[in-house]
Amino acid sequence: DSGVTQTPKHLITATGQRVTLRCSPRSGDLSVYWYQQSLDQGLQFLIQYYNGEERAKGNILERFSAQQFPDLHSELNLSSLELGDSALYFCASSMSGWNTGELFFGEGSRLTVL
Amino acid sequence: GENVEQHPSTLSVQEGDSAVIKCTYSDSASNYFPWYKQELGKGPQLIIDIRSNVGEKKDQRIAVTLNKTAKHFSLHITETQPEDSAVYFCAASKGTSGTYKYIFGTGTRLKVLA
Numbered sequence: 185d186s187g188v189t190q191t192p193k194h195l196i197t198a199t200g201q202r203v204t205l206r207c208s209p210r211s212g213d214l215s216v217y218w219y220q221q222s223l224d225q226g227l228q229f230l231i232q233y234y235n236g237e238e239r240a241k242g243n244i245l246e247r248f249s250a251q252q253f254p255d256l257h258s259e260l261n262l263s264s265l266e267l268g269d270s271a272l273y274f275c276a277s278s279m280s281g282w283n284t285g286e287l288f289f290g291e292g293s294r295l296t297v298l
Numbered sequence: 299g300e301n302v303e304q305h306p307s308t309l310s311v312q313e314g315d316s317a318v319i320k321c322t323y324s325d326s327a328s329n330y331f332p333w334y335k336q337e338l339g340k341g342p343q344l345i346i347d348i349r350s351n352v353g354e355k356k357d358q359r360i361a362v363t364l365n366k367t368a369k370h371f372s373l374h375i376t377e378t379q380p381e382d383s384a385v386y387f388c389a390a391s392k393g394t395s396g397t398y399k400y401i402f403g404t405g406t407r408l409k410v411l412a
Contacts, residue, residue: 186341217400226304226404227342227387240399274341286332287400289341 187211190275190290198298202263205293209256209277215239216258217278217287218250222271233258265297300325302390304403311378312411319406321388322370328390331364331371336385336405345386346373378410 187210197203209216218230229242233252244250247265252258262269272294276287301324311317323331329350334342348355348362348371355362359378364371375382388403 186343188341219402227402229399229401232400242399276341285330286344286347287334287342289334289343291339291341 186288186290188275188277188288188290190273190293192293193291194294194296196296196298197265199265199267201265201297202261203265203295205260205262205273205275205295207258207260207275207277207290209258209275210288213277213279213288214256215278215280216252216256217276218244218258218260219274219276220271221274221292225271227274230260262295265295267297270295270297300328300390300399300401302388302401302403304388304406306406307404308407308409310409310411313378313380315378317375317378317382317408317410319373319386319388319408320370321372321390321403322368323390323401324369325390325392326366326369328392330391331362332389332391333360333362333373334387334389334402336387338384342387375408378408380410380412383408383410 189208191206214235217232219227230244231250232240236252247263250260272292274292276289278287304321332347335345336342359376361374386406391400
């Protein structure tokens with residue numbers, strides 16, 4: 185158990201809908217990262233937050249947004265969903281915002297868009 | 299922008315043989331190079347990492363080598379066992395005051411044949 189909790193584990197929805205994925209980082213970790221993993225694909229970096237502030241952005245679509253709350257949990261919002269958004273979405277956390285330490289990954293939220 | 303290439307995408311070895319996975323990175327400022335193992339249905343987990351001031355690091359049956367001049371690093375697994383079967387990801391990162399992207403390679407699916 186990494187200590188990172190992601191909910192929901194599975195989510196099935198229709199095209200055009202909006203969903204919210206939630207992540208609770210390990211106790212004491214200030215950084216939260218979101219990654220997208222499509223079938224047989226690598227880990228695509230979406231966005232990183234550190235202590236409530238956006239720190240880095242990757243290939244995140246404009247239809248996606250995220251935030252980190254004062255209690256350090258984070259939410260990834262996906263809107264106007266398309267079939268291609270079906271993927272496994274991972275949240276990871278680390279203590280440092282300097283990206284030179286271990287990332288602790290949750291078990292992922294599997295999103296299926298029909 | 300930053301990029302990490304990983305080869306091969308799949309690798310099959312006989313139990314007891316060695317496995318080598320190679321990665322190259324584009325950003326010469328990268329100074330941290332971790333390797334993650336992802337088992338089926340789980341999030342990735344750190345197995346070994348190396349920093350740019352070190353050329354080689356070993357932990358039991360796994361080792362990582364770094365060639366900063368050529369901008370490539372490799373994972374070596376000796377005496378492979380069936381439980382080593384998983385997807386392995388390399389990553390490159392840097393801890394500066396600029397962006398903080400933690401970029402992963404595309405993954406290598408390792409199969410250890412009994």
